[in-house]
Amino acid sequence: MxxxxxxxxxxxxxxxxxxxxxxxxxxxxAAALPTPISxxxxxxxxxxxxxxxxxxxxxxxPAQDVRVLISTASQDTWVxxxxxxxxxxxxxxxxxxxxxxxxxSSTWQKQGTYELFYEKNLGLNGNGLWGNDTLGIGVQGSxxxxxxxxxxxxxxxxxxxxxxFGVNPKPTNYTSIEGVRQDxxxxxxxxxxxxxxxSFGYTAGAPYRQKKxxxxxxxxxxxxxxxxxxxxxxxxxxxxxxxxxxGIQSITFEAQNGTTSNLLPFGILAYIDSTIPYIYLPLExxxxxxxxxxLKYNAxxxxxxxxxxxxxxxxxxxxxxxxxxxxxVKGGDTVNITLPYNSFDLTATFPVVDDSTRYFxxxxxxxxxxxxxGRTFLQEAYLTVDYERSNFSVSQCLFxxxxxxxxxxxxxxxxxxTTTSTGSKESSSNHSTVVIGTAAGVSVLAVTVAASVVSxxxxxxxxxxxKEEKAKADLAKAEEEAxxxxxxxxxxxxxxxxxxGRYEMGGSNTFGHQLPPLAKEKADFxxxxxxxxxxLAGTVEFSELPDQKxxxxxxxxxxxxxxELPADMPRELPAAFPSRxxxxxTPSIRSAHQTPPPKSPATSPxxxxxxxxxPSRSESRRSSGQPSPIDRQMRRTIPNRSSTLNSxxxxxxxxxxxxPSSPTDRSMNASPRSDELLSPISPILGSEEGLSPTERTPSxxxxxxxxIPNLSPGGSSRSRRSPHIAALRSExxxxxxxxxxxxx
Numbered sequence: 001m002x003x004x005x006x007x008x009x010x011x012x013x014x015x016x017x018x019x020x021x022x023x024x025x026x027x028x029x030a031a032a033l034p035t036p037i038s039x040x041x042x043x044x045x046x047x048x049x050x051x052x053x054x055x056x057x058x059x060x061x062p063a064q065d066v067r068v069l070i071s072t073a074s075q076d077t078w079v080x081x082x083x084x085x086x087x088x089x090x091x092x093x094x095x096x097x098x099x100x101x102x103x104x105s106s107t108w109q110k111q112g113t114y115e116l117f118y119e120k121n122l123g124l125n126g127n128g129l130w131g132n133d134t135l136g137i138g139v140q141g142s143x144x145x146x147x148x149x150x151x152x153x154x155x156x157x158x159x160x161x162x163x164x165f166g167v168n169p170k171p172t173n174y175t176s177i178e179g180v181r182q183d184x185x186x187x188x189x190x191x192x193x194x195x196x197x198x199s200f201g202y203t204a205g206a207p208y209r210q211k212k213x214x215x216x217x218x219x220x221x222x223x224x225x226x227x228x229x230x231x232x233x234x235x236x237x238x239x240x241x242x243x244x245x246x247g248i249q250s251i252t253f254e255a256q257n258g259t260t261s262n263l264l265p266f267g268i269l270a271y272i273d274s275t276i277p278y279i280y281l282p283l284e285x286x287x288x289x290x291x292x293x294x295l296k297y298n299a300x301x302x303x304x305x306x307x308x309x310x311x312x313x314x315x316x317x318x319x320x321x322x323x324x325x326x327x328x329v330k331g332g333d334t335v336n337i338t339l340p341y342n343s344f345d346l347t348a349t350f351p352v353v354d355d356s357t358r359y360f361x362x363x364x365x366x367x368x369x370x371x372x373x374g375r376t377f378l379q380e381a382y383l384t385v386d387y388e389r390s391n392f393s394v395s396q397c398l399f400x401x402x403x404x405x406x407x408x409x410x411x412x413x414x415x416x417x418t419t420t421s422t423g424s425k426e427s428s429s430n431h432s433t434v435v436i437g438t439a440a441g442v443s444v445l446a447v448t449v450a451a452s453v454v455s456x457x458x459x460x461x462x463x464x465x466x467k468e469e470k471a472k473a474d475l476a477k478a479e480e481e482a483x484x485x486x487x488x489x490x491x492x493x494x495x496x497x498x499x500x501g502r503y504e505m506g507g508s509n510t511f512g513h514q515l516p517p518l519a520k521e522k523a524d525f526x527x528x529x530x531x532x533x534x535x536l537a538g539t540v541e542f543s544e545l546p547d548q549k550x551x552x553x554x555x556x557x558x559x560x561x562x563x564e565l566p567a568d569m570p571r572e573l574p575a576a577f578p579s580r581x582x583x584x585x586t587p588s589i590r591s592a593h594q595t596p597p598p599k600s601p602a603t604s605p606x607x608x609x610x611x612x613x614x615p616s617r618s619e620s621r622r623s624s625g626q627p628s629p630i631d632r633q634m635r636r637t638i639p640n641r642s643s644t645l646n647s648x649x650x651x652x653x654x655x656x657x658x659x660p661s662s663p664t665d666r667s668m669n670a671s672p673r674s675d676e677l678l679s680p681i682s683p684i685l686g687s688e689e690g691l692s693p694t695e696r697t698p699s700x701x702x703x704x705x706x707x708i709p710n711l712s713p714g715g716s717s718r719s720r721r722s723p724h725i726a727a728l729r730s731e732x733x734x735x736x737x738x739x740x741x742x743x744x
Contacts, residue, residue, distance in 0.1 A: 060105030195220025
């Protein structure tokens with residue numbers, strides 16, 4: 001189990017390292033890149049052929065706010081000038097999204113009057129006053145970027161009733177100024193690092209959806225909350241004036257009752273252009289639309305007007321139209337974009353028509369150069385364009401209540417040179433053909449790694465839980481088996497735990513040791529009291545000492561011959577003339593050669609009660625001149641000179657007997673000066689210090705046996721001696737004895 005968990009952990013660690021290293025450069029570049037910009041829409045629905053969701057621009061110095069539509073075909077900004085309306089007609093200025101008065105702008109730089117060269121193929125033309133001025137996106141105070149010296153055209157023509165904001169990155173060339181190229185607003189944003197790449201995402205908005213869904217424009221990326229992602233993309237067309245071309249492979253009509261019909265007899269290539277509101281299709285396709293929706297073409301207005309009764313029938317019919325798009329007119333991957341009838345329900349006003357009229361935004365194309373999917377199509381389609389990779393994608397719009405904006409940036413192309421619309425499909429084949437896939441792939445990879453890590457820890461936790469459950473089951477089973485064995489009498493639970501074998505402490509009959517009588521009495525006494533212990537069971541026998549195979553020390557054995565330590569030899573007292581002091585001592589002095597008193601019978605100390613010393617042992621220790629280490633009641637006295645002469649200094653009855661010398665004796669004999677260094681009584685013996693001159697006697701010329709006072713064993717003058725002092729005095733006596741023998 002542990003090895004499998006370790007292998008899984010190593011596998012996921014290696015995967016994480018590979019992903020980390022593989023995406024390191026991408027993450028570093030993404031960290032340094034700016035984020036995409038959301039161009040917030042105005043809260044207005046404008047236009048004589050709509051209504052359409054418009055966006056606000058800030059133009060000139062000081063800034064003047066104007067509302068414009070989005071043009072995917074143009075690279076310039078078109079704004080209505082005061083010449084487009086009568087001075088007193090304030091409603092005209094509002095209907096056209098407000099006007100820009102260049103005469104009041106301090107940064108306006110006039111370039112001249114030039115033709116509006118876009119949409120000429122559709123019969124829409126006009127002139128504009130061109131110049132350069134400061135341009136910003138969003139209303140004043142919104143924080144949108146403001147760029148200087150941007151190309152701006154002031155228009156007055158009714159063909160473009162609302163101004164335009166071009167998102168195409170192509171540069172502008174003034175023919176009157178040779179060699180001058182003016183960057184577009186999109187290119188300037190990229191160069192000044194306001195956006196990560198020259199790209200955008202756009203949908204026109206749908207006033208019939210929910211509570212009038214406004215348009216959405218994201219510069220440098222797209223808003224993923226506004227689309228249904230799909231993996232298909234389209235390449236740019238060769239004509240850079242018509243680059244966003246798709247193949248319409250079919251158009252299908254479907255009524256609410258399930259009736260379907262094909263509205264496009266053959267596949268066509270159409271240009272996606274948000275500058276105009278119409279859908280330009282071949283005449284055959286327009287005829288099919290007329291039949292499906294019961295439409296009548298007005299040759300004067302070149303529109304398909306819809307009456308109120310017809311509108312009610314179409315609403316009840318609730319039909320939808322599905323456009324099947326591919327990169328070519330047939331074959332390859334396709335994308336379906338479905339438009340409900342409500343997306344075709346538009347209203348035309350002045351200057352398109354004199355009176356307000358509902359109309360169906362379908363136009364008969366004179367030739368294939370006019371096949372166009374205009375702003376009507378982009379109500380239900382989300383367009384994402386990447387100019388650096390020369391590809392784009394079309395997705396079905398997503399309408400959800402309460403959805404939050406979620407911007408995804410499109411990273412720049414690997415090439416260092418900024419790419420514009422070249423119109424070459426061959427050159428675009430070297431780049432990725434999936435715009436959304438670049439950012440979505442990173443997101444999917446991150447989600448996959450995160451899910452893998454979460455799965456690993458979940459599996460690890462599950463395995464640990466299974467292991468714990470198995471351990472608990474095994475423990476319960478072992479306890480059950482142990483309880484059963486105890487119940488049957490196989491095991492006796494004296495020691496151990498429930499999950500281990502239970503054993504009694506084994507005894508042995510090989511060595512039997514007799515417990516001493518006193519210890520046995522105590523054991524029996526406490527046993528009768530009930531003071532039982534877990535390990536003291538039955539008769540436990542101990543031996544204090546091994547058998548009698550060597551010298552016995554310290555411990556006393558009544559069966560062996562008593563051995564006492566040697567006592568001090570008789571010391572000679574200085575010969576003095578008869579005096580009152582010496583005569584007083586005479587009755588108590590006896591010779592060391594007198595017969596020693598009889599030995600006291602030996603008694604075993606084990607016969608004594610606990611904590612007491614036997615009298616025989618006490619007398620034996622006291623008769624040897626050594627203090628008892630147990631008797632704490634005896635006062636220790638330090639004799640003076642007079643009391644010393646009357647003290648007990650006689651040798652015990654064991655004089656002349658040999659015995660084992662103690663370690664203290666050996667250490668004291670090791671140094672000849674040990675008695676002088678350690679003996680506290682050496683200055684008193686053999687010294688006449690403290691005597692009067694008449695009492696001092698010269699040293700004897702011949703050795704004499706010094707008389708030794710003999711006190712009875714019960715005398716009160718008996719003093720306690722240290723074992724060290726006794727050993728020194730004993731050695732001193734032996735030296736004196738050897739000296740007398742030598743002199744004799």
